[in-house]
Amino acid sequence: MRLFGTEYGKLSDERLMELVVKGDEKAFAAIYDRYHRRLLSYFHRMLWSDREMAQDFLQDLFTKLATRPQSYDPGRPFQTWLFSVANNMCKNAYRHETVVREAAVHLRNGVDREEAVGGIGVDRAHFRDRLDEELDKLEPDHKATFVMRFHEDMPIKEIAAAFGCSEGTVKSRIFYTLKKLAERMKEFDPNALAAHGTARTIRP
Amino acid sequence: MERHERYDPEDIESLLSERGFDELLPDERAFVLRHVNGRGEYERMRALLHYVRPDEWQRGGIEPEERVRENVMAAFRAQQQPAWRIWLNSVSLCLAPKEAAAAWRPALAFGSLALLIVAGVVVVRQFEGAGKDPALAEVRVKDANERNEVDEVKEAKDVREALPSSGSPEVSAQEPIEDLSATTRDARAEVKTMTHSAAAAATNEQASEADHFPRKEVGTVREAAALDMAEESEKMPPMAAPDGADSYLYDASSLSHVVTADELTRNMSTTNASGAVAVESVGKVAKTKQRAKAGAATSRSMADAPGVLDLVASGW
Numbered sequence: 168m169r170l171f172g173t174e175y176g177k178l179s180d181e182r183l184m185e186l187v188v189k190g191d192e193k194a195f196a197a198i199y200d201r202y203h204r205r206l207l208s209y210f211h212r213m214l215w216s217d218r219e220m221a222q223d224f225l226q227d228l229f230t231k232l233a234t235r236p237q238s239y240d241p242g243r244p245f246q247t248w249l250f251s252v253a254n255n256m257c258k259n260a261y262r263h264e265t266v267v268r269e270a271a272v273h274l275r276n277g278v279d280r281e282e283a284v285g286g287i288g289v290d291r292a293h294f295r296d297r298l299d300e301e302l303d304k305l306e307p308d309h310k311a312t313f314v315m316r317f318h319e320d321m322p323i324k325e326i327a328a329a330f331g332c333s334e335g336t337v338k339s340r341i342f343y344t345l346k347k348l349a350e351r352m353k354e355f356d357p358n359a360l361a362a363h364g365t366a367r368t369i370r371p
Numbered sequence: 372m373e374r375h376e377r378y379d380p381e382d383i384e385s386l387l388s389e390r391g392f393d394e395l396l397p398d399e400r401a402f403v404l405r406h407v408n409g410r411g412e413y414e415r416m417r418a419l420l421h422y423v424r425p426d427e428w429q430r431g432g433i434e435p436e437e438r439v440r441e442n443v444m445a446a447f448r449a450q451q452q453p454a455w456r457i458w459l460n461s462v463s464l465c466l467a468p469k470e471a472a473a474a475w476r477p478a479l480a481f482g483s484l485a486l487l488i489v490a491g492v493v494v495v496r497q498f499e500g501a502g503k504d505p506a507l508a509e510v511r512v513k514d515a516n517e518r519n520e521v522d523e524v525k526e527a528k529d530v531r532e533a534l535p536s537s538g539s540p541e542v543s544a545q546e547p548i549e550d551l552s553a554t555t556r557d558a559r560a561e562v563k564t565m566t567h568s569a570a571a572a573a574t575n576e577q578a579s580e581a582d583h584f585p586r587k588e589v590g591t592v593r594e595a596a597a598l599d600m601a602e603e604s605e606k607m608p609p610m611a612a613p614d615g616a617d618s619y620l621y622d623a624s625s626l627s628h629v630v631t632a633d634e635l636t637r638n639m640s641t642t643n644a645s646g647a648v649a650v651e652s653v654g655k656v657a658k659t660k661q662r663a664k665a666g667a668a669t670s671r672s673m674a675d676a677p678g679v680l681d682l683v684a685s686g687w
Contacts, residue, residue, distance in 0.1 A: 207433060230442070
């Protein structure tokens with residue numbers, strides 16, 4: 168039976184990819200609409216908050232998907248596969264643009280920062296800048312794991328699948344990333360952070 | 372007794388999320404203290420985790436530009452284009468193929484184009500030649516000519532059979548068929564002239580009737596002569612040979628004269644080819660008819676005067 172336009176939104180990612188391989192343009196559009204925001208945000212976080220570069224990477228990723236949809240392995244979850252491709256693209260960018268990355272870090276270090284003294288005076292924007300700065304100093308895999316886990320709210324299992332590693336490796340990366348960030352961001356009073364933060368239930 | 376760990380080092384995240392340092396059980400606290408440097412570090416990590424998670428959510432994302440979607444969809448449509456377009460696009464690669472193995476695509480494209488062109492030319496020629504086929508028209512003309520020639524040869528043969536075997540050796544064996552046909556046509560005109568005169572003398576009434584017979588529209592003098600001869604032959608009753616006269620001169624099937632060498636020479640000339648002799652013969656026919664009409668009232672029938680017939684025959 169022919170699929171109507173309203174039914175594409177109900178289909179799973181894997182089913183949509185089957186249709187994309189057969190040349191269904193609407194299925195491809197549905198895939199794009201479903202993931203383009205998350206991927207753009209991921210690229211933006213991973214690529215030093217460069218908006219234009221994030222747009223270009225998003226376009227490159229879906230162009231690859233359009234030209235070679237057969238490269239998708241139907242045995243894997245589509246989301247995991249998609250983020251693994253995105254992560255590999257970011258790793259390549261890290262390799263080729265080390266100079267840019269170092270320059271970005273250097274620029275951030277040159278910016279006058281107001282030292283937080285804790286308490287209720289914690290500046291959220293300032294905290295974000297410091298967090299991004301410290302994330303850029305991390306290894307790409309650790310940074311990607313942190314972004315996937317806390318920004319994309321992906322389960323440990325999917326992150327492990329995206330990286331092709333064990334769940335223990337992902338947990339270990341998260342633990343040491345938190346430990347390193349806490350060590351480097353001592354200026355922020357933990358009590359103040361805890362007062363401004365909102366506890367949430369964490370997905371396993 | 373071997374001690375078994377309840378927690379893996381990686382599971383500290385869940386402890387950080389769910390419990391403060393003071394809320395940890397003794398086993399959990401012992402496990403945590405093996406990986407962190409004390410209560411202060413644990414609390415900093417916990418505060419950071421609690422602050423980072425909602426903050427990451429609240430950051431939101433940037434809005435993608437519409438051009439990205441358009442470009443991506445255009446790339447997908449281009450990928451789904453028919454393969455033959457890709458072949459045609461690869462024609463330009465033939466000029467500078469990067470690899471020898473990559474030449475099969477341009478070759479295939481060129482081959483396909485050549486086949487299409489040849490097929491198109493064949494189809495167009497077939498459609499154009501369907502209405503007017505010059506070869507077929509030529510065949511028809513040829514058939515008509517052949518049929519005319521066959522008829523003429525047949526008539527010439529009849530004439531030859533009518534003639535005495537010893538009287539015209541030139542016609543029987545030495546002249547080609549085409550010349551013979553022309554000669555036969557001229558001879559027919561002469562025969563018609565003689566037939567008119569003989570018939571006018573022999574049967575005046577029939578000759579006058581034949582003069583009033585409605586004539587068909589004819590295109591050429593030669594056709595007019597042939598038509599007249601045919602009509603006269605049909606209406607002419609067989610003549611009885613008088614005593615002492617040559618029988619072949621009065622034979623019904625040979626109402627003609629003997630073709631002599633002089634006549635053949637004259638008829639084979641270019642003047643004869645142009646029809647001048649035939650015109651002259653037709654003119655003779657008309658004069659003979661007029662004479663027959665004029666003398667019909669006073670003259671007698673030639674059948675009643677064998678001497679006149681002998682005189683005419685000897686004159687010829």
